[in-house]
Amino acid sequence: MLVNIAIVDDKASNRSIIKDKLLRHKIFEVSLIAENGKDFLDKMKVLPPDKVPSVVLMDLEMPEMDGVDAVAAGSYLYPTVKFVMLTIFDDEEKIFKAIKAGAFGYLLKDESAENIAETLEQMHENGVGPISPGIAHKILQLVQNNTVSLIQKHIPEKDKTPFNLTEREQEILKLLVQGLQYKEIGSRLQISPNTAKKHVLNIYSKLHVNSKTQALALAYEKGLI
Amino acid sequence: MLVNIAIVDDKASNRSIIKDKLLRHKIFEVSLIAENGKDFLDKMKVLPPDKVPSVVLMDLEMPEMDGVDAVAAGSYLYPTVKFVMLTIFDDEEKIFKAIKAGAFGYLLKDESAENIAETLEQMHENGVGPISPGIAHKILQLVQNNTVSLIQKHIPEKDKTPFNLTEREQEILKLLVQGLQYKEIGSRLQISPNTAKKHVLNIYSKLHVNSKTQALALAYEKGLI
């Protein structure tokens, strides 16, 4: 039986190289190609069930929506899909965040370009998430150096708002997760309930969800709060 | 130049198998053999400086003093020595503890018995701690499941149902926090959406809330999930 794979990368050359590698193995079918996280989620929504990928190869660095956010939303919306990140070596923070967000495996771009198909085949056989040795070593060190301190340490560097939420939207999200309804949010922030609602709906579209409960689930699971 | 290796294992057969594998590569010298953690530390004390191993292959399960304690003490006493653990697959807690204690690498016993020497050679070249894919995958999951929770999880071992929720209600609560709506809950559990709704409303009254979002907020805050 064919195994559906999705490729998400902003560089066209990468996409075609990976695709070529995969298609050389007859068990793989590339059923979705996207050029960033948002594009991927959008395309997933309209994908026929038999095309839903079992594995998503996702670049970490992408415009519009990066791999971290995409894996966070994606692993919530499609729990059965396995996300394997493709990355360069030195982005420690993103590596860590993507793991927390639900990445299933982690491959170094250069290291695995050659044998990416073989790696996926192995993964398909034994169900173990593929991890490049270098990354594994890094993860081990992260755990050794007590994980938690590392999470904190990196926060002050950059505070890119997750999912490109605006400040106002984050403010609203905070109230949302407290279980408030539009009216209440409105009066807390001294704005019309209609406005509150508008903000909430905007948040939905950024998170690619469509209800309060889904937004809460995602926010809690991925630690947006 | 020769690379000194130490082997620590309580089974004589393992010791000799590993030793044989290593000696086939002429760059390796086995300068210390011990049968448990205590034995290893004792022998390290009286070892001439030129025999001090660069790498210690250490079994996890051993009598007298196990691999965890040995690596904890050893990595403190001999910071330059690299400890590579040899283990069976399922001892999650020990795997984790050994990492925290300072293990440099982690190999599955069976998986690596064949190519242990090659693995060490690679490690010697690129300085990256060797980790079997299965272990790497497990570590990744540990990080995903928030590391810290595993450390503490073992202390409180109570399973009193919170808020007097019935089993069915807890089942429903679990689906609720995933962001499902009545219809979806109903079809998941093979019951009518009306019944699902009824259960949810019953949950509300037990939790003293009156909306899904409030229920979620409470469930997450109090860790009912």
Place this chain on the structure above:
DNA sequence: CGGCCAATAATCCATTTGGATAAGAAGGTA
């Protein structure tokens, strides 16, 4: 046996929410 509770299911109705769409005001930027 009678009573109690959990689980199941349904109905009615008011409120809330989600989705689409439009549009004005304030701010920054090319």
Place this chain on the structure above:
DNA sequence: TACCTTCTTATCCAAATGGATTATTGGCCG
């Protein structure tokens, strides 16, 4: 200035939710 984004507000409509109530079934307990 023209343009873009964010924040603001609004309206219409369909769908989902919350609240109240009633009813049947099957276990369990005294």
